[in-house]
Amino acid sequence: MLSVSNTDYFDLELTVNGTPVRRRIPTHLRLLDFLREELGLTGTKEVCGEGECGACTVLLDGLTVDACLIFAVETHGMEITTIEGLSRNGNLTPLQQAFIDHHSVQCGFCIPGMILSGEQMLRDHEQLTREEIRQDLSGNICRCTGYQKIVDAIESVSRDRR
Ligand code: FES
Numbered sequence: 001m002l003s004v005s006n007t008d009y010f011d012l013e014l015t016v017n018g019t020p021v022r023r024r025i026p027t028h029l030r031l032l033d034f035l036r037e038e039l040g041l042t043g044t045k046e047v048c049g050e051g052e053c054g055a056c057t058v059l060l061d062g063l064t065v066d067a068c069l070i071f072a073v074e075t076h077g078m079e080i081t082t083i084e085g086l087s088r089n090g091n092l093t094p095l096q097q098a099f100i101d102h103h104s105v106q107c108g109f110c111i112p113g114m115i116l117s118g119e120q121m122l123r124d125h126e127q128l129t130r131e132e133i134r135q136d137l138s139g140n141i142c143r144c145t146g147y148q149k150i151v152d153a154i155e156s157v158s159r160d161r162r
Pocket residue numbers: 045046047048049050051052053054055056057066067068069
């Protein structure tokens with residue numbers, strides 16, 4: 001049986017969805033597993049586990065990252081936003097509402113990552129064309145929707161801000 005020495009653990013401190021978190025964790029624990037298994041934030045999904053699909057996208061200090069590619073210890077002192085942290089007091093963000101209004105969800109497995117990528121692109125760009133949206137979503141794969149309605153949702157929020 002594998003034994004793990006004390007030096008393989010780390011006292012992690014970070015902020016997750018606005019809440020300070022402190023946990024002693026194994027140094028080899030992926031951020032994805034920390035969020036899902038330690039914190040119960042299962043909105044962050046795993047599909048490929050190797051940085052190809054974007055299902056595990058979260059915001060790390062405001063930038064999108066693949067949580068399957070990062071060790072949790074690398075996020076020490078940083079701020080993470082998962083899909084559970086977007087709504088405030090039960091109010092969806094305009095983009096979350098747009099995904100509902102445009103029927104952008106089928107199985108839903110890619111959607112947390114799609115929305116977090118969309119939130120970042122809407123924050124970074126005042127206006128977005130469909131081509132820019134498609135390009136920015138290239139790291140997020142959907143096997144169900146054909147992408148049209150996802151692009152429709154993001155474009156509608158960008159357009160409504162004009
Ligand atoms: S599960 Fe992380 S990129 Fe696919």
